[in-house]
Amino acid sequence: MILVAGATGKLGRLITQQLIQRGEPVRVLVRQDPGDELGHLVEVAYGDLKDPDSLQMACEGVDTVITTANSTARGGTDTIDSVDLAGNRNLIDAAAAAHVRRFLFISSLGADPDSPMPLLRAKGLTERHLAGTDMAWTSLQPNVYMDLLLMAVVGGPALQGAPVTLVGEGRRRHSFITMSDVATYTVAALHSRAAENQTLRLGGPEPLSWRDAVAAFERHLGRPIDVVTVPVGEPVPAMPDFIVQLLTALEMYDSPLDMSELAETYGVRGTSLAEFLSGAVPVSPVV
Ligand SMILES: NC(=O)c1ccc[n+]([C@@H]2O[C@H](COP(=O)([O-])OP(=O)(O)OC[C@H]3O[C@@H](n4cnc5c(N)ncnc54)[C@H](OP(=O)(O)O)[C@@H]3O)[C@@H](O)[C@H]2O)c1
Numbered sequence: 001m002i003l004v005a006g007a008t009g010k011l012g013r014l015i016t017q018q019l020i021q022r023g024e025p026v027r028v029l030v031r032q033d034p035g036d037e038l039g040h041l042v043e044v045a046y047g048d049l050k051d052p053d054s055l056q057m058a059c060e061g062v063d064t065v066i067t068t069a070n071s072t073a074r075g076g077t078d079t080i081d082s083v084d085l086a087g088n089r090n091l092i093d094a095a096a097a098a099h100v101r102r103f104l105f106i107s108s109l110g111a112d113p114d115s116p117m118p119l120l121r122a123k124g125l126t127e128r129h130l131a132g133t134d135m136a137w138t139s140l141q142p143n144v145y146m147d148l149l150l151m152a153v154v155g156g157p158a159l160q161g162a163p164v165t166l167v168g169e170g171r172r173r174h175s176f177i178t179m180s181d182v183a184t185y186t187v188a189a190l191h192s193r194a195a196e197n198q199t200l201r202l203g204g205p206e207p208l209s210w211r212d213a214v215a216a217f218e219r220h221l222g223r224p225i226d227v228v229t230v231p232v233g234e235p236v237p238a239m240p241d242f243i244v245q246l247l248t249a250l251e252m253y254d255s256p257l258d259m260s261e262l263a264e265t266y267g268v269r270g271t272s273l274a275e276f277l278s279g280a281v282p283v284s285p286v287v
């Protein structure tokens with residue numbers, strides 16, 4: 001039995017769907033009735049990462065745990081400290097106590113117990129805690145998702161015919177990856193001995209700068225897109241703070257990843273930005 005924590009979220013749902021397609025027995029850890037097809041095709045265990053007792057029952061009879069759960073799009077009592085740090089620690093401890101054999105953790109590129117960024121610090125501390133157990137672990141460290149940040153920064157304005165706003169010059173290169181590819185790597189790693197007790201750094205097939213991404217959208221939409229740049233550290237009008245912070249951080253380094261070896265090992269044909277756009281972004285007149 002595979003327990004998925006985070007199955008009501010975007011990546012957790014993709015992973016759960018792939019597991020169902022492969023005929024794997026799946027139990028999802030949820031806080032509310034997941035409804036729809038998810039609730040009918042899998043076992044459901046009710047629990048909250050902040051409630052250790054609920055996790056003990058959820059882990060009973062489980063061979064493998066996969067967690068994508070995180071607090072970033074939640075709020076209230078779900079915080080980096082309560083969910084990403086203490087909550088994942090609770091889940092790891094419950095899994096170890098239930099003699100779970102295998103544990104896959106969706107971390108993040110840059111995870112580091114000493115990171116000044118709270119989420120990356122929590123990811124790094126979780127990785128360290130997991131590695132200290134007897135379970136065979138895999139930490140998957142994806143680079144930035146195409147589906148979320150690229151769509152928010154470039155796709156949203158481009159589809160509305162508005163200028164794209166970049167923090168800095170936008171020439172740093174990062175291996176953006178689709179969530180679908182992250183799900184495929186995760187499911188492939190599940191049964192791979194080679195992935196046990198390993199950290200897998202995941203990126204897409206091509207490193208891209210924000211300027212490259214704008215050019216790809218221009219080719220896809222068949223029209224030019226204006227770009228406005230705001231120097232690092234200056235206020236960015238009408239952009240949410242967390243996106244400004246992310247763009248600022250991404251202006252500090254390049255993160256190209258050579259994925260050729262991992263892609264071959266795990267049988268993943270990485271999705272390029274052009275392929276992603278042709279599947280996800282309809283070409284329509286400016287709205
Ligand atoms: N965005 C990026 O570019 C990026 C890059 C690298 C790595 N990542 C990582 O990728 C992963 C996938 O994120 P996502 O976008 O799929 O997340 P998401 O859509 O925001 O989903 C969050 C999931 O976590 C669950 N959750 C939150 N608090 C919980 C709690 N206290 N107890 C139980 N479940 C709880 C949510 O359940 P409810 O529905 O009940 O709230 C939901 O299923 C995350 O680990 C993220 O850190 C993201």
